[in-house]
Structures are given as structure tokens and as C-alpha cells.
Amino acid sequence: xxxxxxxVVVLSALLTPTIAVLASVIAYRQWRTAQNKxxxxxxxRRLKVYEALTSVLGRVLTHGGTTNEDQGAYLEGxxxxxxxxxxxxxxxxxxxxxxxxxDLELLESMTNGMTPEPERSARIAKQAExxxxxxxxxxxxxxxxxxxxxxxx
Numbered sequence: 001x002x003x004x005x006x007x008v009v010v011l012s013a014l015l016t017p018t019i020a021v022l023a024s025v026i027a028y029r030q031w032r033t034a035q036n037k038x039x040x041x042x043x044x045r046r047l048k049v050y051e052a053l054t055s056v057l058g059r060v061l062t063h064g065g066t067t068n069e070d071q072g073a074y075l076e077g078x079x080x081x082x083x084x085x086x087x088x089x090x091x092x093x094x095x096x097x098x099x100x101x102x103d104l105e106l107l108e109s110m111t112n113g114m115t116p117e118p119e120r121s122a123r124i125a126k127q128a129e130x131x132x133x134x135x136x137x138x139x140x141x142x143x144x145x146x147x148x149x150x151x152x153x
Contacts, residue, residue, distance in 0.1 A: 052077020
């Protein structure tokens with residue numbers, strides 16, 4: 001029986017643990033990559049909801065109101081908010097902001113008719129108040145969304 005050199009025995013003994021460590025490192029890196037992809041995908045879906053909000057805010061501030069298309073895009077854009085965010089943001093988007101959009105449109109339609117002057121002035125003042133509220137929503141929305149919009153590692 002031939003004698004095997006010591007270095008061959010040592011190398012063959014170290015080969016299995018080395019392969020196991022290497023496989024573990026690869027598995028860990030794949031897990032981290034999958035976690036980061038999940039974070040990015042979630043961020044991307046949340047960003048679309050945030051963009052639907054800022055788009056409608058911008059439309060109100062630049063044009064004084066929204067069109068039916070703007071409203072449809074907003075409702076479509078926030079549709080998945082209940083699955084992507086906490087209850088606080090869903091409530092804010094579906095009730096607070098949406099009701100303000102509807103109120104602004106209602107005031108707009110009521111102001112355009114043959115309304116007597118004292119009522120017309122009161123409605124115009126209420127519209128201005130609502131538009132100021134919409135302007136304040138950029139900062140408010142940023143503070144609400146910020147905890148959900150982090151990609152931190």
C-alpha cells in the first residue's frame with residue numbers, strides 16, 4: 001500500500017469545510033440580495049402611491065382644482081395604499097384628502113352659478129382656505145410617508 005504524503009491528507013481534510021463555508025457565504029449573499037430586492041419593490045410600489053398624492057396636490061395648486069381624469073388617476077393611484085401602508089395613511093388618503101378634493105369641486109360648482117354676492121364671497125373664501133390646506137399637505141404627507149419610504153440597510 002503506497003504511503004500518502006501528509007500535505008495531501010491535510011488538504012483533503014480541509015476541502016469539505018472550505019466548500020461548506022463557501023456555500024454558506026453564497027447562500028447568505030443570495031438571501032441579502034433577495035431582501036434588498038423586496039425592499040426596493042415595496043419602495044417602488046409605495047412611491048407610486050405617494051406620487052399619486054403629490055400629483056393631485058400639484059394639480060389643485062397650479063390649476064385651482066382637479067378634472068375627472070385627475071380624480072380617477074388619484075383614486076387608481078391610492079388603490080393599494082391599504083396593503084402598503086398603515087391605517088393612518090389609508091385613512092388620510094381615502095378620507096381626508098379625497099373629501100377635500102370633493103369639497104373643493106363642490107364649492108367650485110356652487111360658485112359658478114348665479115349665486116348672490118354674500119354667499120359667493122363666502123364660498124370663494126372657503127375655496128381659498130381649502131387651497132391653502134392643500135399647499136400645507138406637502139409637508140404633512142412627507143412626514144406621514146417618511147417612515148415607510150426608507151431603503152436603509
